[in-house]
Amino acid sequence: MSENVVEVENLRKTYKGGLEALRGVSFDIRRGETFALLGPNGAGKSTVIEILEGYRDRTSGDVRVLGVDPHRGGLDWKARLGIVLQNTGEAPTASVRELLAHFASFYPRPRDVDEVIASVGLTEKAKVSVRKLSGGQRRRVDVALGIVGRPELLFLDEPTTGFDPEVRRQFWNLIRDLQREGTTILLTTHYLDEAAELAERAAIIVGGQMASVGRIDELGGPDARVPLVRWREGGETREQRTQDPGALVAQLYARLGEPERLEVVRPSLEDVYLSFLGDEARRTAAAGGLA
Numbered sequence: 001m002s003e004n005v006v007e008v009e010n011l012r013k014t015y016k017g018g019l020e021a022l023r024g025v026s027f028d029i030r031r032g033e034t035f036a037l038l039g040p041n042g043a044g045k046s047t048v049i050e051i052l053e054g055y056r057d058r059t060s061g062d063v064r065v066l067g068v069d070p071h072r073g074g075l076d077w078k079a080r081l082g083i084v085l086q087n088t089g090e091a092p093t094a095s096v097r098e099l100l101a102h103f104a105s106f107y108p109r110p111r112d113v114d115e116v117i118a119s120v121g122l123t124e125k126a127k128v129s130v131r132k133l134s135g136g137q138r139r140r141v142d143v144a145l146g147i148v149g150r151p152e153l154l155f156l157d158e159p160t161t162g163f164d165p166e167v168r169r170q171f172w173n174l175i176r177d178l179q180r181e182g183t184t185i186l187l188t189t190h191y192l193d194e195a196a197e198l199a200e201r202a203a204i205i206v207g208g209q210m211a212s213v214g215r216i217d218e219l220g221g222p223d224a225r226v227p228l229v230r231w232r233e234g235g236e237t238r239e240q241r242t243q244d245p246g247a248l249v250a251q252l253y254a255r256l257g258e259p260e261r262l263e264v265v266r267p268s269l270e271d272v273y274l275s276f277l278g279d280e281a282r283r284t285a286a287a288g289g290l291a
């Protein structure tokens with residue numbers, strides 16, 4: 001079961017005009033896993049996804065998606081993928097149901113259209129023209145189109161942008177259902193809580209390079225997640241990183257009584273992520289580049 005569904009080795013992409021969008025990216029995604037690609041705007045996430053989907057040529061490197069070089073992927077291969085792109089074009093005049101039924105007909109083993117509509121919370125809008133939906137509702141149609149073909153591998157490029165908080169929670173539940181069914185998912189998102197909630201592993205891409213890859217709770221190495229105890233003593237803020245915050249708090253209590261402004265902070269994925277962006281900006285500045 002540890003078969004890799006996606007294998008990316010030293011992937012490079014230089015766009016016409018010379019922009020090096022990817023400068024040696026490597027990662028694998030195992031069957032059934034949800035993997036998040038994280039990184040700031042322009043880091044290269046969409047370029048990676050488009051290359052994996054077969055929409056964009058690479059400059060060099062090895063890529064296998066469901067065992068196939070996306071360059072050579074035929075219709076059978078495409079039918080095993082589900083794709084939710086970042087930008088969808090003009091909304092069609094067809095109703096939600098018509099559009100989904102049309103797409104479902106392209107696949108050998110589609111999901112039930114009404115079930116898919118229900119799973120994205122659009123049952124009441126099933127007969128409404130997609131053009132008349134709100135931005136968040138249209139995005140839900142995009143997600144429905146991505147899953148109607150019962151994909152083995154689902155690409156979700158910023159799927160919940162524009163969702164209100166409740167719909168985002170519903171979407172997370174939908175993803176959990178797909179995970180239970182064994183769907184492998186590649187997710188890009190700027191919502192780090194979403195990545196932490198849904199993904200087992202993640203890669204952080206900065207400036208076309210991998211800053212870190214690994215299990216979400218291990219990104220950045222062991223030191224990145226060491227809890228921080230902060231308190232005020234003698235009019236000054238003190239802080240100490242420790243694997244045993246409880247023991248330190250007990251010592252403080254024995255020494256000081258109730259410590260003033262006591263905090264125990266466990267660095268979140270967002271803290272780790274931001275620290276990488278800080279490191280990268282510092283390195284670029286040191287190399288004389290743009291900060």
Ligand SMILES: Nc1ncnc2c1ncn2[C@@H]1O[C@H](COP(=O)(O)OP(=O)(O)OP(=O)(O)O)[C@@H](O)[C@H]1O
Binds near residue numbers: 015040041044046
């Ligand atoms: N067709 C293109 N031609 C030239 N440069 C491009 C093209 N598409 C993307 N780029 C550049 O490649 C870099 C990576 O872009 P990409 O869209 O992959 O980033 P991203 O991580 O997906 O960003 P975002 O979070 O904003 O979606 C950017 O500097 C972008 O301007």
